[in-house]
Amino acid sequence: MLSRAGGGYTWRMNHALSVPAALPSSVERQGRRVDRIARYRAAPIRLPDIARVRAHDREVSIGFVLADPNIALLDGLISADESARLIRLAAGKLKRSEVVDRAGGGTWVSSVRTSEGTWFDIAENEIVDCLERRIAALTGVPLDNGEPLQVLHYLPGGEYQAHHDYFDPADAGSASYLQIGGQRVATLVVYLADVEAGGETVFPTLGLSIRPRLGAAVYFEYCDRHSRLDARCLHAGTPVIRGEKWIATKWLRESAYRARAR
Numbered sequence: 001m002l003s004r005a006g007g008g009y010t011w012r013m014n015h016a017l018s019v020p021a022a023l024p025s026s027v028e029r030q031g032r033r034v035d036r037i038a039r040y041r042a043a044p045i046r047l048p049d050i051a052r053v054r055a056h057d058r059e060v061s062i063g064f065v066l067a068d069p070n071i072a073l074l075d076g077l078i079s080a081d082e083s084a085r086l087i088r089l090a091a092g093k094l095k096r097s098e099v100v101d102r103a104g105g106g107t108w109v110s111s112v113r114t115s116e117g118t119w120f121d122i123a124e125n126e127i128v129d130c131l132e133r134r135i136a137a138l139t140g141v142p143l144d145n146g147e148p149l150q151v152l153h154y155l156p157g158g159e160y161q162a163h164h165d166y167f168d169p170a171d172a173g174s175a176s177y178l179q180i181g182g183q184r185v186a187t188l189v190v191y192l193a194d195v196e197a198g199g200e201t202v203f204p205t206l207g208l209s210i211r212p213r214l215g216a217a218v219y220f221e222y223c224d225r226h227s228r229l230d231a232r233c234l235h236a237g238t239p240v241i242r243g244e245k246w247i248a249t250k251w252l253r254e255s256a257y258r259a260r261a262r
């Protein structure tokens with residue numbers, strides 16, 4: 001069974017240094033520089049081509065869609081009542097978040113990720129089940145391809161520095177994470193509460209900043225059908241300045257992923 005402690009895939013360096021360290025932007029091939037990023041080919045985003053969509057049991061709005069890199073802002077993915085209940089369920093079992101050890105494949109506590117968090121098994125309760133079904137209905141990614149839902153809590157100063165969510169196959173530590181379900185293909189960050197100040201989800205290479213708003217969600221894709229990866233999805237959770245931040249993160253895989261704890 002895969003470790004369920006494996007959080008996002010994080011570099012210890014700052015964003016400017018980390019891009020070339022994790023994913024060389026170009027390689028020499030037959031005397032030509034070939035951009036690795038140019039080899040990634042975004043397919044049309046896995047979302048319906050309409051502004052409002054019935055997703056399982058709920059009407060969800062699609063606020064904006066950016067094509068290649070594929071990013072979208074969703075609204076109404078979860079209700080205020082569901083969010084409050086999910087937060088209550090998570091609050092009793094929070095632990096300091098960890099990051100993946102790129103060399104060894106384990107996880108460790110790092111100052112680049114200072115949230116606390118917890119996991120919910122697939123369909124562990126009605127809220128999780130509905131949320132997962134909404135996500136599957138929206139994206140078309142089968143329910144079985146989802147990792148267990150993670151709920152994260154940030155206090156003032158809490159942040160998640162720039163990172164990618166995918167596992168770079170060049171890193172020895174990635175092998176064990178890729179064994180079940182293959183690569184992560186997309187992420188959904190669902191905002192379970194407003195944040196008074198700070199705590200935006202930012203995409204530094206794109207100049208994009210999403211302000212947390214209860215019920216909204218940012219969705220982004222970074223793995224094409226040939227398992228090539230899009231480094232432009234580098235993202236971070238900026239430090240919370242005032243208030244608290246609560247999010248739920250759902251990672252979607254290429255194929256079926258089963259990591260039930262029980």
Ligand SMILES: O=C(O)CCC(=O)C(=O)O
Pocket residue numbers: 008160165187189199200201202235236237238247249
């Ligand atoms: O805190 C955020 O806004 C981003 C969270 C994140 O990057 C992740 O869970 O992978």
